[in-house]
Amino acid sequence: MVVALLLVLVVVGTVVFHFMSPWWWTPIASNWGYVDDTIIVTFWVTGAVFIAVGLFMAYCVWRYRHRKGRQAAYEPENTKLEVWLTVLTTVGVAAMLTPGLFVWDQFVSVPEEATEVEAVGQQWQWTFRLPGADGVLGTVDTRNINDDNPFGLNPDDANGQDDVLIDSSELHLALDRPVKVLLRSIDVLHDFYVPEFRAKMDMVPGMITYFWLTPTRTGTFDILCFELCGTGHYAMRGQVVVAEESAYEAWLKEQSTFAELSAKAGNGTGEAVKLVLGEGKADSVERDSAQ
């Protein structure tokens, strides 16, 4: 009796905890609400199974507990019942998988109109690169990285000259504009994640990975590294500032390009961009007209 009651308590307690838990999703700030919706469907299907199995087990413990003279049934199998249970389970599984695969298809299919942004991960900081006026990111190679060229841009690639280099850990994005985030690492595995965006992907040295999103809410959001990358993993933080078009453009104007920073370095006025643990801001430079 007590055991049956405690089993019921565990099941009911779990359901109550779920609905009363103060720990739930951070409010979403991107278009990936479909992921949240798929999670809700999953909760309905799996929740039903958990409750049914738990309560049925509690019932059996109470109803069929040993008493003097009790004899158990002898029924090795019941094919009809087992077939029914298989069919029901398959339907339940399909009900979760179908929306899941549809949304996954959306996740891997970047819309035509998405602009590109590159996030660069290294132990233990974030930096960023935008394609600049020509809309094309220049080619990069890890072997080009040195103090004067921390992003490893190919100096012979014209497309890279106008790339906007953001040497701090603060990225700005424009509200409601779909963006493809290209991910690059120059040392070990990292992962770029903003919980409010619901989208992430590992950064793998030696290749470029991506995910895409449309920011739907203004604000300042934390970037955290989501792939163990050494002792500083937990301290590898950044911010994404989502702003209205005009505020975003204003911020963009203040950023420096590769060409500007190279010129500055070439003039010997000190290192253009420093790689330090923590933040280092690129100097604000008046942008020259034609590149």
Add this chain to the structure above:
Amino acid sequence: MAYFVPTNADDMPPAEVAEMELYHPKSWVTKYVFCQDAKVIAIQYSFTAIAIGLVALVLSWLMRLQLGFPDSFDFIDPTDYYQLITMHGMIMVIYLLTALFLGGFGNYLIPLMVGARDMVFPYVNMLSYWIYLLAVLVLVASWFVPGGPTGAGWTLYPPQAILSGTPGADGGIVLMLISLALFIIGFTMGGLNYVVTVLQARTRGMTLMRLPLTVWGIFVATVLALLAFPALFVGAVMMLFDRLLGTSFFMPTIVEFGEQLQYGGGSPILFQHLFWFFGHPEVYIVALPAFGIVSDLLSVHARRNIFGYRMMVWAIVVIGALSFIVWAHHMYVSGMNPYFGFFFATTTLIIAVPTALKVYNWVLTLWKGNIHLTIPMLFAMAFIITFVNGGITGLFLGNAVVDVPLSDTMFVVAHFHMVMGVAPILVIFGAIYHWYPLMTGRMLDQAMGQFHFWVTFLGAYTIFLPLHYLGFLGVPRRYFEMGETTFIPDSAQTLNAFVTVVALIVGFAQVVFIYNLIRSASKGKPAGHNPWRATTLEWQTPEVPPGHGNFGEALPNVYRWAYDYSVPGAEQDFLPQNLAPDQAPAAGGREDLSGAAPEPAE
């Protein structure tokens, strides 16, 4: 012919092979140390696995102290913390769970349950233990080399695992990889024993479909191990080469802290494929023996045949086979080709079907049963609740796009602890309470057992349930401390502190269990023969504990399947597998013939 109908003695087929020659130990050393008897080897495996498992348990307390009270424990710094999580994880999965289920339970129960005198390759079996012990010692040695153990996480991902930003990149990672290679060698030797013994050494009348599900679970798990461990072996060797010889299997071009390294051209994702090709079957290597054992615990203690035995066998086999084509569900956000996500999400959710069928059949075994609320039964039922919970959260993670926000969060940590750390451990406890009387001739203390059960079950559930919700919040795993964030409320830290306190309480309950194990060996209530009135062959030996050679003069003949409980018309509510039909008392009253055995405590 229905598989559960017994064979008549006249229809018993003749023996196919001569009985094996057993090695008979002559000295104390060959009887208790370098012993070829599988039962001794089983106990050696179990002692070693439990000992190193207790070390990993203490490591988890230190981890929880840091997470629960981040500013309070100066002696735990980030390097320590990452070494703790790595060693805790690797020890628990490989050196405790795999070793205990296969090396411990497999060695003890397989020969007994199939009606054999020992494993088919006893000398190699003995060697396998000593190699396992060596592997454990090499792992422990990593605490004593400069730099300490590796802190790369139990997944050991390159490039970080062998680079200076990760603890133990000097010596710790090398010892870890060598230890794993040794473990795999040892387990290949043991695994060959388990598989060949089940296939070739079954006694007369013991067809495959009369085997208890415990044997099926361990057997299929061993097949998985033999096929999956090589992937980890080659991955470990390749990483050793990268670290020691400067090769670049897994190492692309890298600038490490401003310095260009000599590596280039390698693929970190290749390691992940190799690791998880092993790693996913590995979790089924842990789960399948638990599935098999829990089926038998439920059967015996509910006095009811397992519901749908044939389906249960097929489910174990199908789950085992499918486990080889789901591995990349650990890699949805790894950067691998995104289109793989479609395939692996589908196969992963398909594997849920045979698994769910097993759950239904376990519960249906209780339905219309005659349930004795013994401690093994309590643990078996707790397994069902926690396994359903843990299995269900796997469906969230397996559905590729849902994994995107949840991967690397505390949701994953909560999932794998519940499904692999809580549920199978509950089965291990239940199995120990169940088979202890066979191994020692005494019962474990019931009062301590009740305390141990309730604190462990309710405590572990309380630890891991809330952690899922931290995962939904976006709290990451493998973080030394959260520090300042814009989105995590202070209450999350309060929850962490609460979970730490519960974890320490549950930890204390395990001390009570260990004390019970030690004390009851000499002071426990004498159990007599077959106190649980079970049908399977391990309980039908002439001596308790079973002597060398297990069955005395003559091997048993098997006339029936393993689940003749509460057979209508029979005089007692169980018919042992080696009881011929013409000797089974029929009709009449329902007296219990095993009067010498004590009624199990409720």
